[in-house]
Amino acid sequence: MKKNDVLTIRIEDMGVDGEGIGKVDNIPLFVKDALIGDVVSVKIMKMKKNYGYARLLEILEPSKDRVTPPCEFHRSCGGCQIQALSYEKQLEFKQRKIRNNLKRIGGFSEEMLEQVMEPIIGMDEPYHYRNKAQFPVGRDREGRTVTGFYAGRTHTIIPNRNCLLGMPMNEKILETVLSFMEKYRIEPYDEKTNRGVVRHVLTRYGHTTKEWMVCLVINRTKLPYADALVEELVKLEGMTSISININQKNTNVILGEKVETLWGSPYITDYIHLRTGADWQVEGDGIAYRISPQSFYQVNPIQTEKLYSTALAYAGLTGEESVWDLYCGIGTISLFLAQRAKQVYGVEIVPQAIADAKENAKLNGITNAEFFVGKAEEVLPEFYERMRRGDSGISSGISSGVSGAEVSDMDAATDVQMLTPDVIVVDPPRKGCDTKCLETIVQMFPKRVVYVSCDSATLARDLKFLCENGYEVKRVRGCDMFGQTVSVETVVLLSQQKPDDTIEIDLDLDELDATSAELKATYQEIKDYVLKEFGLKVSNLYISQVKRKCGIEVGENYNLPKTENPKVLQCPKEKEDAIKAALKYFAMI
Numbered sequence: 001m002k003k004n005d006v007l008t009i010r011i012e013d014m015g016v017d018g019e020g021i022g023k024v025d026n027i028p029l030f031v032k033d034a035l036i037g038d039v040v041s042v043k044i045m046k047m048k049k050n051y052g053y054a055r056l057l058e059i060l061e062p063s064k065d066r067v068t069p070p071c072e073f074h075r076s077c078g079g080c081q082i083q084a085l086s087y088e089k090q091l092e093f094k095q096r097k098i099r100n101n102l103k104r105i106g107g108f109s110e111e112m113l114e115q116v117m118e119p120i121i122g123m124d125e126p127y128h129y130r131n132k133a134q135f136p137v138g139r140d141r142e143g144r145t146v147t148g149f150y151a152g153r154t155h156t157i158i159p160n161r162n163c164l165l166g167m168p169m170n171e172k173i174l175e176t177v178l179s180f181m182e183k184y185r186i187e188p189y190d191e192k193t194n195r196g197v198v199r200h201v202l203t204r205y206g207h208t209t210k211e212w213m214v215c216l217v218i219n220r221t222k223l224p225y226a227d228a229l230v231e232e233l234v235k236l237e238g239m240t241s242i243s244i245n246i247n248q249k250n251t252n253v254i255l256g257e258k259v260e261t262l263w264g265s266p267y268i269t270d271y272i273h274l275r276t277g278a279d280w281q282v283e284g285d286g287i288a289y290r291i292s293p294q295s296f297y298q299v300n301p302i303q304t305e306k307l308y309s310t311a312l313a314y315a316g317l318t319g320e321e322s323v324w325d326l327y328c329g330i331g332t333i334s335l336f337l338a339q340r341a342k343q344v345y346g347v348e349i350v351p352q353a354i355a356d357a358k359e360n361a362k363l364n365g366i367t368n369a370e371f372f373v374g375k376a377e378e379v380l381p382e383f384y385e386r387m388r389r390g391d392s393g394i395s396s397g398i399s400s401g402v403s404g405a406e407v408s409d410m411d412a413a414t415d416v417q418m419l420t421p422d423v424i425v426v427d428p429p430r431k432g433c434d435t436k437c438l439e440t441i442v443q444m445f446p447k448r449v450v451y452v453s454c455d456s457a458t459l460a461r462d463l464k465f466l467c468e469n470g471y472e473v474k475r476v477r478g479c480d481m482f483g484q485t486v487s488v489e490t491v492v493l494l495s496q497q498k499p500d501d502t503i504e505i506d507l508d509l510d511e512l513d514a515t516s517a518e519l520k521a522t523y524q525e526i527k528d529y530v531l532k533e534f535g536l537k538v539s540n541l542y543i544s545q546v547k548r549k550c551g552i553e554v555g556e557n558y559n560l561p562k563t564e565n566p567k568v569l570q571c572p573k574e575k576e577d578a579i580k581a582a583l584k585y586f587a588m589i
C-alpha cells in the first residue's frame with residue numbers, strides 16, 4: 001500500500017474522532033466521513049508504518065446505520081463529525097468511547113464496567129439544541145459580506161446562517177445584522193490586514209425564559225449607526241440584551257475584555273431545573289442564572305438539567321452534607337447542589353465567573369454556598385493544610401486572587417466541616433484534574449467523589465489514580481450534550497473502598513479526623529514522615545490497613561473482612577514498611 005493507491009475497503013470500526021476504520025492486510029486505514037458497515041472506495045493520502053489515512057472517494061455500499069444528513073454543509077463544516085450516523089448509533093458510539101477509555105487508560109476490567117456503567121442519557125431532539133452561537137463575519141471571494149461557520153480547520157467562512165444545531169432565530173438575527181452592515185456600509189473585519197469593523201456575531205438564548213442576547217464583536221470602540229441596528233433587532237421576539245464587545249487585537253480569540261450594552265439588559269436569565277424519574281420530569285421552579293456575553297454556560301440546556309440531576313443524585317445528599325464543587329464556573333452545579341446540601345464551597349480560576357456565581361446565589365436567595373477564586377490545585381491543598389493545623393488565619397494563606405469579600409467568607413467558614421467534606425464534585429476542563437488536586441482529595445478523603453467530565457480519556461486517567469488511593473467506581477453514566485458530534489459528557493460516582501461489601505462497614509476516617517485532633521494529626525504526620533523519609537505517598541486506607549495489622553485501633557466501626565476481597569487495594573510491601581517505620585518513629589508500636 002502506498003500514497004495515491006485506490007482501494008475498496010469495508011469499514012469495521014470508528015475512532016474517537018468519528019473517523020471510519022477499515023483494514024487492509026491487517027493495517028488500519030482511517031477514513032473521515034466513512035461509517036461502520038460502509039463499503040467504500042478510498043484513496044490513500046498518507047502511509048505510516050502501522051497505519052494510514054485515506055480519503056473517501058465513493059460509498060459503494062452504504063452502512064445500514066447511515067442516514068441522510070440534513071445539513072448540506074456537514075462535510076465541509078467539520079462541526080458535526082457524525083451527522084450521517086443514525087442518532088441511536090451515535091449514542092452507542094459514545095457509550096463505547098467511554099467504556100474503551102475506562103478500559104484502556106483506566107485499566108478497569110470488562111466485568112467491572114459491565115456492573116457500573118448505566119445507559120447513556122440521549123437527547124429527545126438531537127438538533128436545534130444549542131443556546132449559544134458565534135458567527136464569524138468576513139468577505140467571500142467575490143467580495144460580498146458573509147457570515148456562517150469556518151470550514152473545518154480553516155478560516156474560510158461557509159455561508160451557512162442556519163446551523164441546524166442552533167436555534168432557527170439565529171438566521172433572522174444574522175439577516176438583520178448583515179442588511180444593517182450593507183445599508184450603512186459597515187465593513188466586515190479582515191484578519192489579514194486587521195482592518196474592518198464587525199468580527200463576530202454572538203447570540204445566546206434562554207431556553208426557559210425565551211430571552212435573546214445579541215452581541216457584536218467589533219474592532220472599534222464604537223459601532224457606527226448603532227441606533228439603527230438596535231431599532232431593527234428589537235423587533236425580533238424575545239430580544240432582551242444588545243451589546244458590543246470590543247476586540248481590537250489581531251488574535252484568534254473571539255471576545256475582547258470590554259462589553260458595552262447598547263440596549264436592554266447586560267445579561268439574559270435562564271433556569272436550570274431538577275429532573276427526576278425515567279422520563280426526566282421537571283421538578284420545582286429551578287435555579288436562575290444570569291448570563292452575560294462572556295459567561296461560561298452549558299450550551300445544551302435540556303441535557304444540562306439531566307447531567308446536573310444525575311450528578312446531584314450521585315452525590316447522595318440529605319441536607320446535612322458539606323460539599324466542595326471544584327471548577328465551579330458561574331456556580332451552576334454548586335447552586336444546584338446547595339438545594340440539598342448543608343453547605344457548598346465552589347472554587348474557580350476565573351474571577352468574573354466567581355463574581356457571577358455570587359450574584360447567582362443572591363438572585364436565588366441561596367445562603368449556604370460560598371465561592372473562592374483560585375486554582376483548585378492551590379486553593380484546596382492550602383486550605384486543607386491550614387485547617388489541618390487548626391490555623392484559623394486561613395484567609396492569609398489563600399492568595400490566589402481572593403478579594404476582601406472572600407477573605408471574610410473564608411474566616412467565617414473556618415469550622416471543622418470544611419476540613420471534612422462529605423462529597424467533592426469536580427467538573428474540570430478537558431485536561432482533567434491536576435495531580436495536586438487529586439492528591440488533596442485523597443488526603444481529605446470525602447465519602448464520595450462525583451466526577452463530571454467532558455473528556456473520558458483524562459477522566460479514565462484520573463479515576464485510575466483515585467482507585468489506587470482508596471476509592472472505587474460505583475456508577476458511570478454518559479450524557480449526550482452534543483448530538484451529531486463525537487463529544488460526550490460523563491458522570492462518575494466514586495466511594496471510599498469498603499473492605500467487604502457483605503459486611504456493613506463504615507470506614508469513616510473523616511469522623512475520626514473530626515473528633516480527635518490527635519488522630520487527625522497522626523494520619524497526616526504519618527504521610528508527611530513517609531514522604532520525607534521514603535519519598536512515598538500513602539493513602540489513609542493504607543495507613544489504616546497497616547495500623548490494623550500492627551494491632552492499633554482504627555475506630556470501632558471499622559471491621560476487617562472475613563475473607564480477602566480482591567476489589568480492595570492492599571498496601572504494597574514497600575509502603576507497609578514505610579508506614580511501620582513511621583509508626584515506630586511516633587512511638588505507636
Ligand code: SAH
Binds near residue numbers: 328330353374428429
Ligand atoms: N461546572 C461549571 C464549569 C465547568 S467548565 C459548569 O458546569 O458550568 C470548567 C471550569 O473550570 C471553567 O469555568 C474554567 O474556568 C475552570 N478552571 C480551569 N482550570 C481551573 C483550575 N485549575 N482551577 C479551578 N478552575 C479551573
